[in-house]
Amino acid sequence: FAGTKDEIGFIGVHIDINQYGGDLVKSIFNTLRGLAEKDPVLVTQSLKANYETMQSMNTRRRQMWEASAYKNYNDFRIFIMGTKQNDDIFGEDGICYEGVGEDGSLLPDDAPDSASRRAVYRGQTGAQDDIIPTEDIFLNIHRYYPENKLTEYLLDLRQYRPRVIQEFFADLHEGAKDIVSRLGDNVEALIFLLGSVEQVYLFRNGHWQFIIRYIMGNTKYDTATGGTPITQWVLNQIEAVLKYIQDMVVRIEKLEWNSASNAR
Numbered sequence: 001f002a003g004t005k006d007e008i009g010f011i012g013v014h015i016d017i018n019q020y021g022g023d024l025v026k027s028i029f030n031t032l033r034g035l036a037e038k039d040p041v042l043v044t045q046s047l048k049a050n051y052e053t054m055q056s057m058n059t060r061r062r063q064m065w066e067a068s069a070y071k072n073y074n075d076f077r078i079f080i081m082g083t084k085q086n087d088d089i090f091g092e093d094g095i096c097y098e099g100v101g102e103d104g105s106l107l108p109d110d111a112p113d114s115a116s117r118r119a120v121y122r123g124q125t126g127a128q129d130d131i132i133p134t135e136d137i138f139l140n141i142h143r144y145y146p147e148n149k150l151t152e153y154l155l156d157l158r159q160y161r162p163r164v165i166q167e168f169f170a171d172l173h174e175g176a177k178d179i180v181s182r183l184g185d186n187v188e189a190l191i192f193l194l195g196s197v198e199q200v201y202l203f204r205n206g207h208w209q210f211i212i213r214y215i216m217g218n219t220k221y222d223t224a225t226g227g228t229p230i231t232q233w234v235l236n237q238i239e240a241v242l243k244y245i246q247d248m249v250v251r252i253e254k255l256e257w258n259s260a261s262n263a264r
Contacts, residue, residue, distance in 0.1 A: 002076040002079070004072065004076065006068040006069050006072040006075065007068070007075065007076040009066075009067030009068040010067065010076070013063050013067045018129070018131065019060075020053050020057050020060075023056075024050065024054070024131065024134065024135075027046050027049040027050035027053055028138050030049070031046035031047055031050065031138075034046055035179075043189050044186065044188050047193050047196070048192045050192070050196050051196045054195075054199035057131065058202050058206065061206055062206065064210060070217060070218070071217075071218065073214040073215065073218055074219060077215070080124035081123045082121055082123025082124070082226055082227050083095050083120040083123075084122045084227040085120075085223065085227030086123070086227055088221075088223070090120070093118050094118055094119050094121075095118065096117070097118070098113065099111070100117045101115060101116075104117070121160075122156070122160060123224075123225035123226050123227065124225055124226075125225050126207055128161065130165055131203075132200060132203060133158065133169065134169070136237075137169055138176045138179070139196055139197050140177075140179050140180060141197060143244075144240040144244045145240050146239070150228065150229070150236035153226070153233070157226060179193070180251070185259070187256060187259070190252050190255070194248045194249070197241060197248060198245060200241055201238065201241040204237055211230060211234060215230060216230070216231075
């Protein structure tokens with residue numbers, strides 16, 4: 001849009017992070033296969049791979065500070081603002097898509113302007129990337145989402161993904177259901193799973209630091225590109241992850257205590 005070095009760096013870091021997407025999906029499929037085949041070695045190795053892949057993604061994420069100067073973010077941020085829940089900028093009726101009918105079909109050239117479709121859509125947002133939602137579902141972090149408007153926004157954004165991704169999420173919901181209880185007393189596997197959950201926390205916390213510096217440091221406008229309240233959005237999911245980590249630590253400590261007691 002703006003064509004600046006900072007915009008190119010911003011886009012490049014996101015692409016760079018996603019180079020590990022194949023390894024992430026492979027680790028998930030192998031974990032689920034190991035659970036189905038009752039192969040604890042494969043499960044543990046695959047969860048370790050998942051954890052290490054998330055570590056690599058977080059390492060690349062931190063390059064944003066060098067790749068794109070925060071003070072120049074507004075130069076191109078405006079181009080990814082959505083119309084939904086951004087009434088102060090676009091008005092309640094959104095944008096008129098001239099020559100496009102209500103059903104999305106092209107109108108004839110002589111069609112009146114009133115026939116054109118008016119619509120509102122959310123803008124580009126990091127929540128539309130597939131990495132963290134995939135991990136949320138696989139690790140069962142989604143079970144800790146609070147029931148509030150912010151979570152509704154999160155789930156609404158999933159409708160903006162390609163149909164194949166939406167179907168993948170639905171299949172993963174079923175395949176990874178109750179993954180913690182299915183790991184049983186495999187403490188090593190649970191520790192790697194906890195490590196991945198912590199990496200999700202670090203990813204989200206890093207995103208929050210970007211918001212503070214890149215967005216809140218440049219503007220007083222408190223609505224995110226996706227139409228969500230910018231000061232609450234990421235914190236909603238961070239709190240869910242921290243609660244999950246707390247419960248996982250307690251679970252692992254109990255298993256280790258029981259194992260030590262039985263060994264006496």
